[in-house]
Amino acid sequence: MIANAMKADTRANHDLTRNQALVFGVLEGSEAPLSAYSILDQLREDGLRAPLQVYRALEKLVDFGLVHRLESLNAFVACNHPSGPEAGESHGTVAFAICEKCDNVAEFADPDFVERLRGWAKAEGFEPHSTIIELRGLCEGCCVA
């Protein structure tokens, strides 16, 4: 699968440490976003014992652009951008659509939308260093049901 090859690449590019690789692995294998503590629970067998070990790995992974933090959930997801993590996106603005029924998270970036936000900021003299956009609701599958 091409997407997996790409992910393996970016992972290698960043030379993930053991803990980072473990945490990233759990997130990659999960459909839904996960809290740091539930990640920890899945890594007890691998020797992780303390929340801090997970939080430290997450911090790096977020820096690398491999993982996103969802502020409205206090949870984390592996990057699932259509064009792959870091394809010019990792340092751009991303938006998330979070289904409250099935926990699916769709990730997207709309340049026009971002441009409009930037326009408002500029007019106000506000200098944004990060932008959080999270839609909560029902995904297509859960909407009809």
Place this chain on the structure above:
Amino acid sequence: MIANAMKADTRANHDLTRNQALVFGVLEGSEAPLSAYSILDQLREDGLRAPLQVYRALEKLVDFGLVHRLESLNAFVACNHPSGPEAGESHGTVAFAICEKCDNVAEFADPDFVERLRGWAKAEGFEPHSTIIELRGLCEGCCVA
């Protein structure tokens, strides 16, 4: 002051209970967003003892549209929409620009980019029930300094 009169009106319209009025009062009097626990600290003299008393009041105030929750801060602010709380805004989409130096929060609503978001959602079949937009950065005053 007209703004205060307006706020008093909306407060009266909702017939705030004692605890709700106390919590709202603290938020109105604060420049920066406040956590539930720091609100509680300011209300010990008034008889409040437990976090739940504050959280319950906050839940109602958010429902009324008098208060907003900032997801990226785990904190709350009194509504400061230009046209006043509930001026057609309370059930619309609002965005926040949060200064990380002085803690000032600017609240704004841009119908155009809300429309654009809605367009994306519709195309994806996603039915949003709430939208979170938070810009983190430096406000005009802190930007130059």
Place this chain on the structure above:
DNA sequence: GACGTAATGTTATACAATAACATTATTGCG
């Protein structure tokens, strides 16, 4: 006054994140 509903008070607990400190790899260089 009896009933349903909403608000309140209280205690205990769950969940999320960081502080502080000791230890161990890794890397780059003289």
Place this chain on the structure above:
DNA sequence: CGCAATAATGTTATTGTATAACATTACGTC
């Protein structure tokens, strides 16, 4: 290699955020 700088790890304790569960009290309505 020997050594210093840097980054990653491990561990314990603590702080901060939010809710569960249950008992009680006020309030509107018939």
